[in-house]
Amino acid sequence: MTEAVEALKAWVDASRRIVFFGGAGVSTESGIPDFRSTGGLYHQEWKYPPEVILSHSFYKSNPEEFFRFYRAKMLAPEAKPNAAHRKLAEWEAAGKLSAVVTQNIDGLHQAAGSKRVYELHGSVHRNYCERCGKFYGMDFLLHSSGVPRCQCGGAVKPDVVLYEEGLDQDVLSGAVNAIAGADLLIIGGTSLNVYPAAGLINYYQGQRLVLINKSAVARDLPAGLVITDPIGEVLDQL
Numbered sequence: 001m002t003e004a005v006e007a008l009k010a011w012v013d014a015s016r017r018i019v020f021f022g023g024a025g026v027s028t029e030s031g032i033p034d035f036r037s038t039g040g041l042y043h044q045e046w047k048y049p050p051e052v053i054l055s056h057s058f059y060k061s062n063p064e065e066f067f068r069f070y071r072a073k074m075l076a077p078e079a080k081p082n083a084a085h086r087k088l089a090e091w092e093a094a095g096k097l098s099a100v101v102t103q104n105i106d107g108l109h110q111a112a113g114s115k116r117v118y119e120l121h122g123s124v125h126r127n128y129c130e131r132c133g134k135f136y137g138m139d140f141l142l143h144s145s146g147v148p149r150c151q152c153g154g155a156v157k158p159d160v161v162l163y164e165e166g167l168d169q170d171v172l173s174g175a176v177n178a179i180a181g182a183d184l185l186i187i188g189g190t191s192l193n194v195y196p197a198a199g200l201i202n203y204y205q206g207q208r209l210v211l212i213n214k215s216a217v218a219r220d221l222p223a224g225l226v227i228t229d230p231i232g233e234v235l236d237q238l
Helices: 005-013 056-061 065-076 083-093 108-112 138-142 168-179 198-203 232-233
Strands: 017-024 097-102 116-118 122-129 155-162 184-188 209-212 223-225
Touching: 005 223, 017 083, 017 168, 056 065, 065 138, 065 155, 083 097, 083 108, 083 232, 097 168, 097 184, 116 168, 122 138, 168 198, 209 232
Parallel strands: 017 097, 017 184, 097 116, 184 209, 209 223
Antiparallel strands: 122 155
């Protein structure tokens, strides 16, 4: 255990309202590619850039291509929670962790047992008919082709926040309140490039701020601890 991980363990042991704020790097150890690192989605060749395909306007204007990309790159039905997901669920069960705030849409925190998860960008496990509102699971999308259709004939849209769309206000409010009340904020697996999500950490009022990320982030942080090892490996030591 490195000196930094030992210091993190001491902070975790002394805390009772931990909040974890995470991004795509939390799930890379589960085999889900992130967006911006080498080999991530933003470095792969498609007819359109991923940030264009995953926009509301593209979804509306070119839904066939949207769903082709979405099924191929955004769904990972075989992915399982890793050590990071499991440790956070363990802390919550022990009454030490108040909430997980995640930019991920893969549902792995819930699969690991976490209960209070604020999914800023929605979930691949929820899809809804734009006409009648009926909800469908991920399997429905996986086993459909082209634009998925509800029994009523309406298009079934993933309940994920696309570029150009706003965040759910109830989720946003819950995340803000959790972060504001934390006595330890751990930021992990995120480049802090995506707003407004990245701006939520400004609500943290405490003194113990930890950054666990393999690469540099997009902004200066007053982090008392910075660890550049894989997050699952780090949390598994605690």
